[in-house]
Amino acid sequence: MSEYKSFATDAIHSGHHPNESDPSIVPPITMSSTYQLAEVGIDDIFTGPVIYSRLGNPTRDSLEKCIAKLENAKYGFAFASGMSAITACFQSFLQSGDHVVCSEDMYGSTTSYLQKLEVQFNVPVSPVDFKKVEDVTDAITEKTKLVYFEPITNPLIGVVDVPAVVKAVREKNKDALVIVDNTFLSPWNMRPIDYGVDIVLHSATKYINGHSDTICGLVSTNKIDLARKMKNAQLYLGGVPSPFDCFLVSRGIKTLDLRMERHAKNALKVAEWLEIHPCVEKVIYPGLKSHPQFELLKKISRTPSGMVTFTIKGGRSEAERFLKSLKIISHGVSLGGYESLAQHPFTTTHGAVSKEQKDRIGITENMIRVSIGLEAVHDIIEDIDYALKKATNNNKA
Ligand SMILES: Cc1ncc(COP(=O)(O)O)c(C=O)c1O
Structure with missing residues (x-):
């Protein structure tokens, strides 16, 4: 590097x-x-x-x-x-x-x-x-x-x-x-x-x-x-x-240096927490040891960014309910701003990609992509936790 x-x-x-x-x-x-x-x-x-x-x-x-x-x-x-x-x-x-x-x-x-x-x-x-x-x-x-x-x-x-x-x-x-x-x-x-x-x-x-x-x-x-x-x-x-x-x-x-460091810190905390959440199937974040290119990322990049993708237990309706239940995080496309955003790649950013290609590369209907922002990380986690429980009807989780 x-x-x-x-x-x-x-x-x-x-x-x-x-x-x-x-x-x-x-x-x-x-x-x-x-x-x-x-x-x-x-x-x-x-x-x-x-x-x-x-x-x-x-x-x-x-x-x-x-x-x-x-x-x-x-x-x-x-x-x-x-x-x-x-x-x-x-x-x-x-x-x-x-x-x-x-x-x-x-x-x-x-x-x-x-x-x-x-x-x-x-x-x-x-x-x-x-x-x-x-x-x-x-x-x-x-x-x-x-x-x-x-x-x-x-x-x-x-x-x-x-x-x-x-x-x-x-x-x-x-x-x-x-x-x-x-x-x-x-x-x-x-x-x-x-x-x-x-x-x-x-x-x-x-x-x-x-x-x-x-x-x-x-x-x-x-x-x-x-x-x-x-x-x-x-x-x-x-x-x-x-x-x-x-x-x-x-x-x-002018503030890129400060922001990128904080995006990565917040995203890692959220990803680690999501990884053990009972309503979550899989978390993809290259700062996690479970990511297949964890070592490669460390070699070629100072840190990962704030982009975290996960799959919710269930299907499209659980993903939709999750997005509708968020209170602090906005449901919206784009990424990289100071605010956290969540979206459904299958129907939005990758809506125009053919179903065949989505199946081949693994973009599923229960997938959510989150751009983790610069809010207090405990508030981000609380918001996601509430929406996950609402989406999966799992209040005991
Ligand atoms: C990886 C990537 N490249 C390019 C673009 C296009 O950028 P813009 O919306 O500024 O035209 C986007 C937009 O989301 C993107 O995510």
């Missing part, structure tokens, strides 16, 4: 430095869409001055510099949403006939988008279980252009051996790009660039912003050719965030 000594300092100070012409301590929100040009003609949009806010904006620049620093990357790019960051990558690097290897257990809209890409643009996609590195190797061909996965799978919270996958891809096809969606962790936990991935991206809507009050995506890379393509994606696809959204995400980042 790489050195994180100054993470908190970098999160607070990178991207904006008060100076004589701009003494503000907090990066200002620059709303101007256009800027006075000093010269006639535009040399290079990548290195040139600020021209027009779709191309670059001082508030966005400050966020992009900060995320690059935190990811240990040279270049950072902000997009209007996690999905717009994801689609910008696929649009920028793929041509008709290229092959994609992706995880079979990831965010439902990414899976649906790739299915569309396959049909509409003739880009064959091979979904595999990234926990089995040999399956990834087997799926790669000489036509593979892009290898795409989430290090923490969704919603089954499996852990992928990122360095081993990167090694396997390089050995089989050195031209294939490796792109990682690290939304379920954060750069505080793990920096995939340190493991050799080409691009790391996030739905910054989640842990990075951390306050459930904006939608944003972030992309980081060390490679200039990939960075230029990302800049072009901002210019030509145009899915960039507003300066106000950038301001909110920058503000969220």
Whole structure:
């Protein structure tokens, strides 16, 4: 694992430095869409001055510099949403006939988008279980252009051996790009660039912003050719965030260090307690010794995040009653905010995934995914306990 000594300092100070012409301590929100040009003609949009806010904006620049620093990357790019960051990558690097290897257990809209890409643009996609590195190797061909996965799978919270996958891809096809969606962790936990991935991206809507009050995506890379393509994606696809959204995400980042530590502490306590609860069938949390990749997670990430998945004894109606009985935790999609959220992956985040695929990877109707927030942990536990008992009619549990 790489050195994180100054993470908190970098999160607070990178991207904006008060100076004589701009003494503000907090990066200002620059709303101007256009800027006075000093010269006639535009040399290079990548290195040139600020021209027009779709191309670059001082508030966005400050966020992009900060995320690059935190990811240990040279270049950072902000997009209007996690999905717009994801689609910008696929649009920028793929041509008709290229092959994609992706995880079979990831965010439902990414899976649906790739299915569309396959049909509409003739880009064959091979979904595999990234926990089995040999399956990834087997799926790669000489036509593979892009290898795409989430290090923490969704919603089954499996852990992928990122360095081993990167090694396997390089050995089989050195031209294939490796792109990682690290939304379920954060750069505080793990920096995939340190493991050799080409691009790391996030739905910054989640842990990075951390306050459930904006939608944003972030992309980081060390490679200039990939960075230029990302800049072009901002210019030509145009899915960039507003300066106000950038301001909110920058503000969220300042406390990422404190928040991620607390998410992990709370989640571990909840998972340990759930593991012995009589109304619970199974708990999946990589901080538990019972998790099959417990040792792997310790090796590649500082801690797990706050994402806990469990199955309730019973079926869909027990899961539904559980969600309706919660009082503090909200029933809602998304994750990574200061507040705890619970949802039913089978019908919501993974509602569009085929029943056959759900059966194959193990998304069941009695499954609940919880994003453990920053509330007092005894209140979270009390709330879940009440809802579990209500859902299973087990008041003695
Ligand atoms: C892992 C993951 N990636 C990407 C996204 C899409 O992000 P956004 O909602 O910011 O577009 C999500 C949204 O839930 C997600 O969970």
